[in-house]
Amino acid sequence: MTFSQELQDSVHQQFLKTQSTLGLRGGEILSRLEGCEGDRRTAMEFFYSTMPSADLGDCDFSLYLNYVDFGLFLRENSPWGSRIPEPIFLNYVLYYRINNEKIEDCRKFFYDALHERIRGMSMKEAALEVNIWCAEHVTYQATDERTVSPLTALKSSYGRCGEESTFTVTALRSVGIPARQVYTPRWAHCDDNHAWVEVWCDGEWYFLGACEPEPVLNRGWFTEAAARSMLMDSKSFLPIDGEEAICTDGQTLILNEIRRYAEARRFTVTVTGKAGPVSGATVGFELLNGAEFYPVASVVTDEAGKAGVTLGFGSVHIHVEKDGKFAETFADTEETDTVAVDFSEAVHSEPEMLEEFRFRAPKDSTRNMVLLTPEQKELRRQTIDCAEQKRQQYAKSFYQKEKAERLAANFANPQEVLAVLKAAEGNFEELYRFLSKDFGAGTRELQLKMLQSLAKKDWRDVEANLLAEHFAHSLRYQADYPEEIFVPFILCPRAHFEQLTPYSRLLSGLLAEQTAAYRNQPERVWESISRFQTPPERDSERLSGTPAGILSSGQANEMGRGILFTAICRTLGIPARINPIDLYPQYYQNGAFQNARESAGESGGAELTLLGGEENWSYLHNWTMSVLKNGVYQTLELTNSVWTDGALTLSLLPGHYRLITSSRTPNGNQFARKYCFHLADKEKKELAVSLFQTQISDLFVDIPLPPFQLLSENGEPVSSTAVIDGKTAVMVWLEEGREPTEHILNEFIEAQSKLNALDCEMIFVIRDRCAWENDTFAKACRALPGARVYYSDFAETAAPLARRTFVDPEKLPLTIVARSDRSIYACSGYNVGIADLLMKIIAAADTKS
Numbered sequence: 001m002t003f004s005q006e007l008q009d010s011v012h013q014q015f016l017k018t019q020s021t022l023g024l025r026g027g028e029i030l031s032r033l034e035g036c037e038g039d040r041r042t043a044m045e046f047f048y049s050t051m052p053s054a055d056l057g058d059c060d061f062s063l064y065l066n067y068v069d070f071g072l073f074l075r076e077n078s079p080w081g082s083r084i085p086e087p088i089f090l091n092y093v094l095y096y097r098i099n100n101e102k103i104e105d106c107r108k109f110f111y112d113a114l115h116e117r118i119r120g121m122s123m124k125e126a127a128l129e130v131n132i133w134c135a136e137h138v139t140y141q142a143t144d145e146r147t148v149s150p151l152t153a154l155k156s157s158y159g160r161c162g163e164e165s166t167f168t169v170t171a172l173r174s175v176g177i178p179a180r181q182v183y184t185p186r187w188a189h190c191d192d193n194h195a196w197v198e199v200w201c202d203g204e205w206y207f208l209g210a211c212e213p214e215p216v217l218n219r220g221w222f223t224e225a226a227a228r229s230m231l232m233d234s235k236s237f238l239p240i241d242g243e244e245a246i247c248t249d250g251q252t253l254i255l256n257e258i259r260r261y262a263e264a265r266r267f268t269v270t271v272t273g274k275a276g277p278v279s280g281a282t283v284g285f286e287l288l289n290g291a292e293f294y295p296v297a298s299v300v301t302d303e304a305g306k307a308g309v310t311l312g313f314g315s316v317h318i319h320v321e322k323d324g325k326f327a328e329t330f331a332d333t334e335e336t337d338t339v340a341v342d343f344s345e346a347v348h349s350e351p352e353m354l355e356e357f358r359f360r361a362p363k364d365s366t367r368n369m370v371l372l373t374p375e376q377k378e379l380r381r382q383t384i385d386c387a388e389q390k391r392q393q394y395a396k397s398f399y400q401k402e403k404a405e406r407l408a409a410n411f412a413n414p415q416e417v418l419a420v421l422k423a424a425e426g427n428f429e430e431l432y433r434f435l436s437k438d439f440g441a442g443t444r445e446l447q448l449k450m451l452q453s454l455a456k457k458d459w460r461d462v463e464a465n466l467l468a469e470h471f472a473h474s475l476r477y478q479a480d481y482p483e484e485i486f487v488p489f490i491l492c493p494r495a496h497f498e499q500l501t502p503y504s505r506l507l508s509g510l511l512a513e514q515t516a517a518y519r520n521q522p523e524r525v526w527e528s529i530s531r532f533q534t535p536p537e538r539d540s541e542r543l544s545g546t547p548a549g550i551l552s553s554g555q556a557n558e559m560g561r562g563i564l565f566t567a568i569c570r571t572l573g574i575p576a577r578i579n580p581i582d583l584y585p586q587y588y589q590n591g592a593f594q595n596a597r598e599s600a601g602e603s604g605g606a607e608l609t610l611l612g613g614e615e616n617w618s619y620l621h622n623w624t625m626s627v628l629k630n631g632v633y634q635t636l637e638l639t640n641s642v643w644t645d646g647a648l649t650l651s652l653l654p655g656h657y658r659l660i661t662s663s664r665t666p667n668g669n670q671f672a673r674k675y676c677f678h679l680a681d682k683e684k685k686e687l688a689v690s691l692f693q694t695q696i697s698d699l700f701v702d703i704p705l706p707p708f709q710l711l712s713e714n715g716e717p718v719s720s721t722a723v724i725d726g727k728t729a730v731m732v733w734l735e736e737g738r739e740p741t742e743h744i745l746n747e748f749i750e751a752q753s754k755l756n757a758l759d760c761e762m763i764f765v766i767r768d769r770c771a772w773e774n775d776t777f778a779k780a781c782r783a784l785p786g787a788r789v790y791y792s793d794f795a796e797t798a799a800p801l802a803r804r805t806f807v808d809p810e811k812l813p814l815t816i817v818a819r820s821d822r823s824i825y826a827c828s829g830y831n832v833g834i835a836d837l838l839m840k841i842i843a844a845a846d847t848k849s
Contacts, residue, residue, distance in 0.1 A: 007086050008042050015045035018251070021535040022048065023056055024554035032061045043068040046090055050237040050251040051097070052540035054560065057553030058499070059103050067096040070107045078176030080123050080202075087238045088200055092178035095237060099166045099181055099195075100542040102149040102461075102499045109151070110174035118175060123201035124217055127177055127208070131197075134168045134211045135387035137394060143457050146497040152461040155426025157395040161210065165195040168210035172199060182207065182257055184232040185296045186289035187225060188314050189361040189668030189806055191621055193289075194222055198234065198257070205260065213383045219370045221803045226261040227365035228668065228806075230287055230312040230333075231296045233257060246297045246309055250540045256297070256310050261368060267333050268308035269301075271320055273343040277305030281322040281343065284632075285309055288359040288670055291662040292624040292635050293317050314362040321631040324348060332360060349628055349656040350676040356692060361668030364703050371706070381796070398426045407435060412445055420451050424459045433464035439472060446478070446491070447471065453492035458500060466493065466502045473504040477573035481588075489575035489588060495566035496544065496559065496578045503547040507571040510551070515572050522574050522587035526596040529564050532556035559583070565596055581636050582627065582653070595653075606679035610648045610659075611688040617643050622663065622691060628656040654681045663691045666825060667701045668806065696844045699837075703805055703823040705816075708797050710765060710790035718790065726820050728845065729761035730838055733798040733814040736766065736774035740830035741813050745780040747835035752783040755835065760842055762787040767794060802828055817841055 003011075022029055029048060036044050047064050048056075071094035075081045084093065096103055114133060118126040141158035150170040153159040159167060165181045172179035178200035186193050197210045199217070209220035226232065233246065236253040244256040258264045267285075271278040279302060284295040299307035301320075313334035318341065320327045325346040331339040372380065404421045408414035417435065424431045435447055450471055451459065470493045477490055493500055511518065518525050532550055534557045544559040547567040556564060562578050562585035569576030575588035579595075586593040617623055619639045626633035641648055657679060662672040671692035679685060708720045723729070735741045748755060755762065762784055764777075768791060771777050781787060792798070794812075802809035805816060805826035817825040817838065825841050827834070 003039055003042050003086060007090075011042050011046045011049065015049040018049045018537060021053075021538050023053070025056055025552060029061060036065070039072055040065070040068055043071065043090070043094060046094075046237070047096065051538075052250045052252070052543045053534040053538035053553060053555040053557065054540065054543040054545035054549060055097070055103065056538070056555065057549030057551070058501075058546050059549075063103065063105055064096060066105045067107065068094065070111075074111075074174075074176040081176055083202070084176075084178060084200070087240055088178050091236050091238055091240065092180050092200060093173050093176055095173075098169045099147045099162055100540075101147040101163075101166050102152070104149050104151050106149070106151050106170065107174045110171050114171060114175050123177060123199075124206070126175065127172060127179075127199045127201060127206070127217065128214070130171050130175065130177070131168060131208055131211065132213045132383060132387055134164075134171055135213050135384070136390040138164055138167055138211045139388070139391060140164060140211070144455055144497070146455070146457060146499075148457065148461055152427075155398070156460045157391055157398070157425060162195045164210035165197050168197050172197070177201070180234045180236075182232055182234050184226070184229050186287045186294045187228075188230045188287055188289075188312065189225065189228045191290040191664065194225070196220060196222060207260070213380070213387060215372065215376045215379050215383070216370060218368060219372075221800070221809070223261075223368050223370070224364070224366065224804055225806065227263075227367040228312070228314075228362040229258060229262050230314055230316065230362065231256060231258050231285070231309070232261060233297075244310055247299055249542075250536075250538050252540065254297075258310055258312060262312045262362065263365065263367065264310050264312050265333060265337050266308055267311045267316070267331070268306055268338045269299075269318055269320070269341060270338065271301050271305045271307070271327075271341045271343050277301075277303065278322065278343045279303045279305060281305075281307075281320050283307040284319040284321070285311065286317040286319055288315070288317065288660075288662060288672060290620040290624065291622055291660050291672070292620070292626065293319065293633070293660070295319070312362045315359040317359075319632070320346070322346075324631045326631040330357065330359075334362075348631070349678070350658070352677045353675075355674045355676075357672055357674065359662075359670040359672060361670075364701070366704065369706075377796070381793075384795075395425070398424075398428055400428060400432075403432065404428075407432060410444065411448060413448075416452070417448060420448070420459060423456055427460045427462070430462065430464045431459060434467045434471075437464075437468055439468075439475065443471075443475065446487075449483075449487050450491050453488050454494055458494065462500055466500060469502050470504050473508065473571065480573060481575060485575050485588060489577050490570045490573065493570075495563045495576075496583075498544050498563050499546055501546040501548055503567050504571045506548055506551070507568055511568065511572065518568070518572050519574060522569060522576075522589060523594075523596060525568050525572075525574075525587075526561075526565055526585065529556070529561055529568070532561055532564065534560070561585070562596075580640075581638060582634070583637070606652050606654050606681060607684045608650045608652055608657075608679060609684070609686045610643075610650070611686060612643060612646050612648065613688075613690060614646060615691055617648075623659065623661045623689070625657060625659045627653070628658070633658050652679055654679050654683070659687070659689060661689055661691050663694055665694055665698045666806075666827070667698075669698070671698070696840050699841060700824050700845070701805070701826065703826075705801065705818060705821050705823055706804060707821075708801065710792050710797065712790060715791075721821065723763060723788075723790065724761070724818050724820060727761050728759070728842060729763055729818050730842070731763045731765060731816045731818060733765045733792070733794060733812060734771065734777065735812040736771040736777045738812070740811070742776050743830045743832075744813050744815070744834055745776045747833075748780050749776075749783045751835040751839070754839055755784060756786065758839065758842055764789045765792050765797070767791065802826070817845070819845065 118129050138153050139158050143160045150167045153163050153167040169179040180198050182198050183195045198205045198207050206217035234255045236255050246254045246256050269283045271281050281301045283299050285297045286293040286295050297309045301307045311333045315332050318329050320341050327341050327346040399422050408417035411417045474491045534555045539557050547564050550556040550560050550564050565585040566576045569587050579586050585596040624635050626635045659675040662670050664670045709717045712718050798814045799809040802814050805823045807826050807828040811829035814828050816823050
């Protein structure tokens with residue numbers, strides 16, 4: 001099958017426009033393209049005209065050609081290949097990249113595992129079946145922000161949502177079903193984000209939860225959350241009819257998918273100055289999430305000074321920047337569809353001040369809710385149980401216990417070795433090979449320390465040969481530094497979240513003549529790599545490239561240069577790092593880390609002491625701090641900072657800073673404070689910070705509860721309507737014997753006289769009769785004789801209800817205060833004072849009604 005002449009011409013013209021940005025590999029790429037004809041040539045030009053700079057150097061031409069050849073095979077041989085429009089096929093079947101994962105030649109592997117399983121099925125049936133297979137191999141587990149490859153997810157048996165969705169999209173594309181990752185950069189109603197999958201079937205897009213089987217499409221736990229979103233996006237490389245393009249990330253089009261999930265409207269910002277409209281200004285549409293203003297979309301103003309995007313109905317913070325100056329404002333998109341910004345009042349920095357503000361989340365909605373029949377629910381339960389059993393059985397094959405124990409016996413701390421090898425999952429053999437290597441007397445313990453210097457995620461995909469090369473090369477510098485400097489800043493091959501690749505042999509050979517000069521003056525390393533730049537049309541913020549790839553392409557963005565700097569320094573025996581707080585590349589000299597790139601106002605240092613009283617401070621939850629750089633605030637990484645006696649002291653560079661504290665209420669709204677301040681060189685400053693104090697009424701929600709069933713003492717099903725019986729009810733799903741449940745039950749016991757006097761129903765939900773063997777549960781039931789006890793499969797009640805009320809489904813006990821069929825308050829886990837809080841909520845609700 002041949003691509004249309006129109007498509008061939010369009011792709012070729014785009015390739016000609018971007019040909020000059022191919023970097024040092026341009027000549028090689030053009031030469032190898034001469035060997036491609038027809039559809040292969042068109043597809044390869046499509047890749048090379050749209051790929052980010054990092055991919056130019058990190059992957060060989062032959063890898064991309066394998067993707068092209070397999071994609072063209074699917075075009076000809078999949079049952080639905082001929083029905084897929086060309087733009088959909090190129091973007092969502094053929095294309096090699098999904099997220100920021102490592103690119104590996106894996107499509108045929110997935111095809112071989114799946115194509116017989118879906119034979120004879122429709123596209124929808126096949127999509128659902130592929131997702132079941134995915135659930136048989138991968139489940140959810142939180143990890144760091146680096147996205148592992150689909151093959152690594154497969155040999156790990158778990159991944160975060162971005163990895164699950166990358167894995168599932170790969171599986172779907174591998175059998176010719178168009179698929180893409182959909183991502184909400186930040187939820188509006190809670191401090192988190194999420195990614196899932198959309199599939200194109202017979203002319204329409206449908207959604208599904210990756211590795212989360214359902215009997216029908218357009219169903220997932222996130223449906224109600226998505227209906228409260230402000231924006232979610234997907235990626236494309238060719239325009240798609242009917243899709244809203246927000247902006248570009250290099251050559252990647254960022255599409256807005258909000259209208260499929262939530263009520264939304266086009267919202268426009270108009271920027272004007274003294275001379276009229278301001279064009280070329282970057283407008284950040286920001287949500288308050290995790291106590292930081294996070295841009296969910298960035299749009300450049302047109303000649304009329306306008307920048308627009310479709311958003312859900314809630315608060316948005318607008319940040320307009322041009323030439324290092326900025327102006328900010330708030331808007332509520334439910335109240336208005338436009339806001340004007342007077343850029344004549346833009347500033348280079350804000351004065352020292354404290355500002356309080358409220359940020360409203362979109363209201364609850366049941367849009368897109370698909371209720372299952374009893375038969376579908378049972379099928380879903382059986383499918384999930386079966387998939388999880390298969391996954392657990394599959395994962396058991398990873399760890400080789402006897403082999404691990406024999407190796408671990410050779411180390412001073414065998415349990416630490418066993419922990420590493422077990423966490424390696426399907427990468428067991430690679431770590432076993434590295435730890436088994438003999439690098440000479442006295443090095444064995446250092447090999448373990450090298451592995452422990454890496455992120456745990458690295459254990460699942462790092463290769464033994466890479467570790468061995470870097471380890472052997474680094475040994476020559478072991479005596480130059482104390483272990484606490486040598487291990488993390490020379491021996492460790494990781495700088496940030498880049499893909500790990502070998503580099504020490506390559507760099508040491510290339511820089512042999514400069515070694516002495518660079519060791520004497522490490523700042524010269526930064527000077528030497530500052531020539532590596534990325535053309536704006538190739539720059540992708542989330543892809544930094546590897547040291548070898550950057551040298552190959554001659555292109556690097558800011559983070560890529562920092563990674564290359566760190567790799568060169570460590571190769572030459574200079575301790576180096578990416579500063580975890582502000583992400584500046586640094587080298588170690590004279591007992592301290594020095595910034596590799598100094599600029600005006602960044603030399604020296606300052607000290608800030610935060611005085612936070614008795615608040616329980618949690619970074620990226622109820623507070624953040626950011627530094628102003630060229631008109632944009634960049635959030636610092638202070639997650640590991642430890643408050644002591646209500647105070648936190650930080651060493652920072654001079655500059656302008658913004659600190660935000662936020663209190664989020666159960667209905668998703670937030671009450672926040674913004675502190676702006678300046679730090680001068682060598683200044684020591686104290687800043688008292690606090691959270692906005694909310695009222696009990698602010699804790700109320702009004703969320704319709706879906707119908708559910710519990711079981712009575714004699715095993716009879718009882719509907720939720722009969723359980724609540726039109727009254728106010730406190731329902732608590734308990735996990736007897738676990739600390740959180742023990743705490744909440746003890747609070748109930750202490751408050752028994754007040755709780756017994758309340759005009760409400762107290763309902764305990766347990767899994768089975770084993771709960772009665774727990775002393776605390778039995779004592780609580782005696783203390784609260786009016787409490788009713790029901791039984792339930794928590795997967796069918798607790799988890800769905802937690803998600804419906806927007807609390808954490810992973811944490812028990814789950815507490816819901818319901819009035820008739822609506823939740824007015826919900827929480828998960830244990831919070832000190834929960835019994836007293838529940839009584840205040842019930843009293844306030846009674847007063848309100």
